[in-house]
Amino acid sequence: MLTRDTQRVTLRDIANVVGLSVSAVSMALQDHPRIGEEAKSRVRAAADDLGYVANSAGRALRARKAGALALVVPNTSRHVFGHSYFMHVLTGVTDVANENDCQVIISTNPDDNHDRVAYERVMRSGSVDGAIVTSASVHDDNIERLVRSGLRVVLLGRFPYLPDAISVGVDDRAASKLATEHLIDSHGRRSLIHVSGPLDHQTAIDRRDGFVETCAERGVRGIVIEGDFSEESGRVVGSGLLDRRAEFDGLVVANDEMAFGVMSTLLAGGIDVPREISIVGFDDFGLSRVTTPSITTVHVPAERMARLAAQRLLDIVGGTVIPKQEAHAVLPVELVTRESCGCGAHP
Amino acid sequence: MLTRDTQRVTLRDIANVVGLSVSAVSMALQDHPRIGEEAKSRVRAAADDLGYVANSAGRALRARKAGALALVVPNTSRHVFGHSYFMHVLTGVTDVANENDCQVIISTNPDDNHDRVAYERVMRSGSVDGAIVTSASVHDDNIERLVRSGLRVVLLGRFPYLPDAISVGVDDRAASKLATEHLIDSHGRRSLIHVSGPLDHQTAIDRRDGFVETCAERGVRGIVIEGDFSEESGRVVGSGLLDRRAEFDGLVVANDEMAFGVMSTLLAGGIDVPREISIVGFDDFGLSRVTTPSITTVHVPAERMARLAAQRLLDIVGGTVIPKQEAHAVLPVELVTRESCGCGAHP
DNA sequence: AGCTTGTGCTCAATCGTTTGAGCGGCTACG
DNA sequence: CGTAGCCGCTCAAACGATTGAGCACAAGCT
Numbered sequence: 181m182l183t184r185d186t187q188r189v190t191l192r193d194i195a196n197v198v199g200l201s202v203s204a205v206s207m208a209l210q211d212h213p214r215i216g217e218e219a220k221s222r223v224r225a226a227a228d229d230l231g232y233v234a235n236s237a238g239r240a241l242r243a244r245k246a247g248a249l250a251l252v253v254p255n256t257s258r259h260v261f262g263h264s265y266f267m268h269v270l271t272g273v274t275d276v277a278n279e280n281d282c283q284v285i286i287s288t289n290p291d292d293n294h295d296r297v298a299y300e301r302v303m304r305s306g307s308v309d310g311a312i313v314t315s316a317s318v319h320d321d322n323i324e325r326l327v328r329s330g331l332r333v334v335l336l337g338r339f340p341y342l343p344d345a346i347s348v349g350v351d352d353r354a355a356s357k358l359a360t361e362h363l364i365d366s367h368g369r370r371s372l373i374h375v376s377g378p379l380d381h382q383t384a385i386d387r388r389d390g391f392v393e394t395c396a397e398r399g400v401r402g403i404v405i406e407g408d409f410s411e412e413s414g415r416v417v418g419s420g421l422l423d424r425r426a427e428f429d430g431l432v433v434a435n436d437e438m439a440f441g442v443m444s445t446l447l448a449g450g451i452d453v454p455r456e457i458s459i460v461g462f463d464d465f466g467l468s469r470v471t472t473p474s475i476t477t478v479h480v481p482a483e484r485m486a487r488l489a490a491q492r493l494l495d496i497v498g499g500t501v502i503p504k505q506e507a508h509a510v511l512p513v514e515l516v517t518r519e520s521c522g523c524g525a526h527p
Numbered sequence: 528m529l530t531r532d533t534q535r536v537t538l539r540d541i542a543n544v545v546g547l548s549v550s551a552v553s554m555a556l557q558d559h560p561r562i563g564e565e566a567k568s569r570v571r572a573a574a575d576d577l578g579y580v581a582n583s584a585g586r587a588l589r590a591r592k593a594g595a596l597a598l599v600v601p602n603t604s605r606h607v608f609g610h611s612y613f614m615h616v617l618t619g620v621t622d623v624a625n626e627n628d629c630q631v632i633i634s635t636n637p638d639d640n641h642d643r644v645a646y647e648r649v650m651r652s653g654s655v656d657g658a659i660v661t662s663a664s665v666h667d668d669n670i671e672r673l674v675r676s677g678l679r680v681v682l683l684g685r686f687p688y689l690p691d692a693i694s695v696g697v698d699d700r701a702a703s704k705l706a707t708e709h710l711i712d713s714h715g716r717r718s719l720i721h722v723s724g725p726l727d728h729q730t731a732i733d734r735r736d737g738f739v740e741t742c743a744e745r746g747v748r749g750i751v752i753e754g755d756f757s758e759e760s761g762r763v764v765g766s767g768l769l770d771r772r773a774e775f776d777g778l779v780v781a782n783d784e785m786a787f788g789v790m791s792t793l794l795a796g797g798i799d800v801p802r803e804i805s806i807v808g809f810d811d812f813g814l815s816r817v818t819t820p821s822i823t824t825v826h827v828p829a830e831r832m833a834r835l836a837a838q839r840l841l842d843i844v845g846g847t848v849i850p851k852q853e854a855h856a857v858l859p860v861e862l863v864t865r866e867s868c869g870c871g872a873h874p
Numbered sequence: 875a876g877c878t879t880g881t882g883c884t885c886a887a888t889c890g891t892t893t894g895a896g897c898g899g900c901t902a903c904g
Numbered sequence: 905c906g907t908a909g910c911c912g913c914t915c916a917a918a919c920g921a922t923t924g925a926g927c928a929c930a931a932g933c934t
Contacts, residue, residue: 305583557892585919590891
């Protein structure tokens with residue numbers, strides 16, 4: 181009954197068993213050519229027998245690398261509807277990391293001033309070899325400093341003001357164009373309103389710009405109302421719109437959560453969605469599929485983005501130099517048509 | 528422009544700057560009483576100046592502890608509706624961990640045979656000092672071995688067959704009683720059906736037992752149909768029930784996801800929920816609030832459970848011995864009444 | 875015989891931090 | 905005056921894994 185000290189199997193223990201030096205055992209386990217076959221198999225047998233697992237601190241210290249990467253949790257993930265997004269990211273990142281024998285550490289991205297740089301400490305302590313950061317705020321000094329300081333970072337999102345950063349994102353502007361055009365072309369809507377995210381977020385800016393541009397191109401009326409990405413802000417906007425139901429026939433909402441907020445309010449106010457008003461959302465992280473009516477939305481491939489980001493980070497850590505013109509990877513998005521625009525149920 | 532080697536500030540560098548030995552610097556930073564005040568402040572200034580952060584591998588190696596804990600991701604979290612649950616857990620765990628200067632490592636819990644014990648390797652490698660594991664399957668050999676081997680583990684859920692394990696869970700049986708009684712007492716339902724989870728999961732068993740017991744106590748008709756916790760299995764059950772609409776007037780469904788599946792199918796089949804049939808779900812991880820009608824459900828306090836689990840794990844790692852009779856912590860649940868049972872909208 | 879080449883291992887140093895032991899100089903006390 | 909004790913520091917060893925250098929021996933070649 182060796183309940184305690186279970187984890188204390190070291191190279192030395194193996195060495196004692198097989199009668200070799202610690203170094204020989206280490207080399208044997210790595211299949212080094214200078215170690216004899218017979219010794220190797222004896223070492224392997226003993227290692228197996230004792231349940232040896234290399235101590236990660238010892239290895240990390242010697243190798244000067246942690247074999248781990250940090251995933252920085254944005255503060256927005258604390259919100260229920262941010263959950264799905266973050267879990268898609270987490271899934272993608274851990275998959276790739278694990279395929280490469282790499283651990284994933286979760287670090288929080290404080291928006292509170294307290295502990296402002298917790299994740300920077302994590303990086304500087306050598307706990308991780310690099311980090312995947314998803315920050316939305318358009319000027320995040322922490323991110324900027326992180327990138328400048330040469331720490332290995334891959335950003336999730338679009339960061340036009342940080343040309344040197346490696347990032348993986350989607351073309352939100354094109355995505356917004358796609359959504360807006362759908363309302364105009366497929367549903368004949370001519371009087372649109374865009375409920376944007378907070379305009380200090382790049383994503384919010386890009387989605388708004390795509391909307392405005394498309395309206396201008398098509399000669400359609402387009403108004404922008406700023407929200408904050410929360411369901412509640414959608415409700416507030418919705419209430420304001422109840423009196424003005426004659427003034428618009430389509431809504432392009434910058435995320436599904438707000439779209440849900442607006443939609444519920446309009447429905448409760450007796451407005452028929454989608455007959456009277458078409459709604460398109462953004463993200464497709466889960467919510468939009470389960471509402472009634474379900475919400476037509478632009479699918480953002482969060483897991484694929486995360487996988488690519490993790491892959492790029494591992495490449496960078498491994499020494500790959502990414503050419504300047506490839507710094508920003510952009511993945512395609514697609515429109516998922518459901519009921520809220522008038523397209524009818526999606527299979 | 529010191530883009531590279533940014534992370535290489537070591538005790539030695541500080542020692543060189545202030546003209547002390549490495550040991551003195553180390554002790555100064557820990558505010559050791561044997562180091563003079565003047566030296567301490569010089570050391571602190573230099574550390575600040577150089578941006579020193581202690582190397583975690585070096586520290587871990589010396590201290591024989593990692594300063595990190597693992598959160599084992601159950602395979603079910605890969606599913607969209609598992610996301611919210613897991614994020615609640617993640618939030619709770621990271622909060623507590625960070626408050627205690629502890630990192631959180633994500634490790635996957637494979638249900639695939641491949642890499643069966645990835646998280647056990649993580650523990651044995653000393654990457655973490657303990658793990659929080661949430662496994663549902665009623666006999667998971669890995670968990671059992673983990674617990675027996677003396678590795679520090681706190682389980683999320685109820686594990687009656689592992690009396691020695693430390694766990695944090697809810698009383699699913701009482702919860703199920705609560706839900707069932709609500710349909711009987713508040714809504715006068717007399718012919719109930721329970722859609723259970725897969726019955727090799729303890730949670731599924733407990734929720735079923737609570738249902739069956741309550742029906743017996745109240746002299747109400749109660750039938751059990753086994754599902755698998757997926758929305759799809761809810762749909763399948765729902766289809767089967769369309770022909771038998773006269774035979775029952777209430778559904779107690781073992782999670783919200785299945786409840787949503789059943790409910791959509793019944794609604795699509797022309798059955799009026801909640802007028803004709805009352806539905807109660809389980810979990811309240813997000814979904815139940817946004818459907819139409821919204822789903823009355825039993826709220827499971829995932830984040831609180833996670834916080835407590837993390838706290839207990841840190842205690843154990845710190846050397847606290849938890850008395851046998853306190854091994855299993857059980858948190859209270861509450862019924863959240865919404866529309867699907869007939870109670871009307873929740874504010 | 876003398877030299878090279880190769881094989882199979884050991885030695886010793888290293889990564890960065892921590893800590894018990896030790897040491898020189900000082901004060902205080904008997 | 906001798907010594908006990910404290911102060912403020914340094915020394916050295918340890919945690920566990922890795923790796924270049926080196927060593928003993930054997931075989932092969934000239």
